Amino acid sequence: MSWDYGKEERWxxxxxxxxxxxxxxxxxxxxxxxxxxxxxxxGIDYQGGLSKKTAS
Known part of the structure; x- marks a missing residue:
């Protein structure tokens, strides 16, 4: 089951x-x-697959 972003935005x-x-x-x-x-x-802007950047 995936998250319903449209429903979340409407709420x-x-x-x-x-x-x-x-x-x-x-x-x-x-x-x-x-x-x-x-x-x-x-507005929800979900961007899956992004990797976290670490401070060096």
Whole structure:
């Protein structure tokens, strides 16, 4: 089963429309901040297969 990124984006945009904006995302828990004066449009840009760079 793969992750439904479209569903996640719709949920985040609905939360923003209610005045709740993502400040920290996680697989099992996300944190939001309330600000009814703004509205954000969220988009998920998953880039699989990227390798981590290490500092030398």
């Amino acid at each position: 985040l945009n609905e939360m923003s429309a209610r005045g709740l904006h993502l400040t920290k995302g996680g697989a099992f828990r996300s944190e939001f901040e309330r600000d009814e004066t703004v509205r954000y449009a969220y």
